[in-house]
Amino acid sequence: MAVIHYNRIMVSTRTLILNFLDRHQSATVRDLSIALHLTPANIRHHLELLRKEGVVDSSTETIPLPKGRPARFFYLASKKQANNYINLSEALLEFIRNTSTAPPAETYKKIAEILVKEIQNYGTTITQRLIHAITVLNTMNYEASWEAEKDAPIIKFNHCPYFTLVSDYPELCEIDCYLLSSLTGKQAFLISKLHQIAPNQITCKFKIIP
Secondary structure, eight states: OOOOOOOGGGSSSHHHHHHHHHHEEOOHHHHHHHHHHHHHHHHHHHHHHHHTTTSSSEEEEEOOOSSSSSEEEEEEEEETTOOOHHHHHHHHHHHHHHHHOSSHHHHHHHHHHHHHTTTOEEEEEEEHHHHHHHHHHHHTOOOOEEEOOOOEEEEEEETTTTTHHTTTTTTTHHHHHHHHHHSSSSEEEEEEEEEEEETEEEEEEEEEEE
């Protein structure tokens, strides 16, 4: 059995930021940069990801600095204060990575099957299955839609429920592929990942092989 060594390397930057904000209520980019020994640019990048996810918010007021632009305070949004899902998810994903003896594809497929284990009615045609899949996905906060293409249908996610995790755990995209396969009964392939189509909007696209 694999031995897991829990140390700072295994803790993501976003978790470190969230833990710091949880302990100190609020902080500037400079505060976080000094405390976590990371560059301000790195801190800003992760704060932006957390802000888009709605986990972190920022104050409208700023404080002047001797050099550079005024500093803004960042703090945990109310929905983050109400749960610990991100930290738990990271711990579970890390545990799976380090302890699973099954092939990764088999593990991801099993997770996808568990996510939709209560869903049985696919419909008889690919169109019926796609419509059903979109309905299910939208109950899971994917903001999904589908469109017909010349060679194969395309399913589009306008929201990634795992946005703050996916850069450290890209296997979540593999789970999404198996999830789509389970819902449609067809093979699914990721063809576009986190493509920015507007300042505050990103999409992922999957091709469904008929």
